[in-house]
Every structure is written in structure tokens, then in C-alpha cells.
Amino acid sequence: MNKTTIALKVLDARMAEQLPAYATEGSAGLDLRACLDSAVSLAPGQTVLIPTGLAIHIGDASLAAIILPRSGLGHKHGIVLGNLVGLIDSDYQGQLMVSCWNRGQQPFTIEPMERIAQLVIVPVVQARFELVEDFANSARGTGGFGSTGRT
Numbered sequence: 001m002n003k004t005t006i007a008l009k010v011l012d013a014r015m016a017e018q019l020p021a022y023a024t025e026g027s028a029g030l031d032l033r034a035c036l037d038s039a040v041s042l043a044p045g046q047t048v049l050i051p052t053g054l055a056i057h058i059g060d061a062s063l064a065a066i067i068l069p070r071s072g073l074g075h076k077h078g079i080v081l082g083n084l085v086g087l088i089d090s091d092y093q094g095q096l097m098v099s100c101w102n103r104g105q106q107p108f109t110i111e112p113m114e115r116i117a118q119l120v121i122v123p124v125v126q127a128r129f130e131l132v133e134d135f136a137n138s139a140r141g142t143g144g145f146g147s148t149g150r151t
């Protein structure tokens with residue numbers, strides 16, 4: 001069973017008509033829409049914080065949500081996220097906001113209610129730290145940053 005229930009508030013009445021929904025049975029992401037009164041033009045290199053008109057309260061520390069770009073917008077139009085990935089804490093109750101960054105060379109216009117990003121609910125493990133002087137040996141040890149070569 002991979003289903004859960006999350007409290008959702010509609011902060012802008014227009015969003016009630018278009019609540020986030022999985023497009024297919026196998027979808028991982030729920031598209032988020034730009035809750036705008038008028039179109040917003042993003043110049044190349046510009047970043048704008050776009051409201052979604054929605055708030056969620058996950059309310060379970062073993063879950064979080066991440067905001068990811070939509071592939072088509074990112075690949076074809078250079079519209080990705082100013083924070084690269086958005087992380088929604090389980091105790092956050094404010095409006096879901098999407099930082100839209102035009103990393104492309106052309107201006108891009110975000111239309112009101114356009115789908116601009118996607119929300120994925122993910123499991124989270126919170127760690128407690130146990131201080132140690134030495135680690136048990138591992139195969140990798142301290143090697144990183146290409147230590148295993150390129151091919």
C-alpha cells in the first residue's frame with residue numbers, strides 16, 4: 001500500500017476546480033499550477049516566486065514533499081526551479097510556493113493556472129547521531145569524487 005492522506009487547504013477559490021491529482025495510476029508527481037491573476041513573463045536568467053493557491057500539512061515526520069521541475073518545461077523551455085529542488089517539511093502549513101527560474105536564453109511567459117512544477121511525497125528517516133572516534137572499515141573508505149574512475 002503506497003497511499004496516504006494529507007490535509008490540503010485551498011487558499012484561492014480558483015484552485016478548488018483544479019486540485020492536484022495523479023494523472024495516471026502510476027504517476028509519482030502531482031502537478032502544481034501557477035495561481036496567478038495575470039501572466040508573468042520571465043526574462044532569461046530571471047527567477048520569480050509563484051504562488052500555488054494551496055497549502056498542505058503533511059503532519060507526519062516520516063514523510064516530506066519535494067517540488068521538482070516538469071521535464072518538458074525544463075528541457076524545452078529552460079524553466080526549472082530557482083532552488084533546484086523544493087523541500088516541503090512535514091510541519092509546514094504555509095502556501096506551497098514554486099521558485100521558477102528561466103535558465104534559458106528566451107523569455108518565457110507563465111500563464112495563470114498553468115502547470116509549472118510537480119510535487120512528490122517521499123518517505124523520510126530522521127537520524128540521531130552517535131559520536132564515534134573511528135568508523136568500521138568499508139570497501140570505499142574515504143574515496144569519493146571520481147575515485148572509482150570514469151568508465
Ligand SMILES: O=c1ccn([C@H]2C[C@H](O)[C@@H](COP(=O)(O)OP(=O)(O)OP(=O)(O)O)O2)c(=O)[nH]1
Nearest residue numbers: 067083085086087088089092095096097098099
Ligand atoms: O520550493 C519550496 C521550498 C520550500 N517551501 C516552503 C516549505 C518548507 O517547509 C519551507 C522551508 O523550506 P526550506 O527549509 O527549504 O527553506 P529555508 O530557507 O531553510 O527556510 P526556513 O528557515 O523557513 O526553514 O518553505 C516552499 O513552499 N517551496
Ligand SMILES: [Mg+2]
Nearest residue numbers: 087088089092
Ligand atoms: Mg529550512
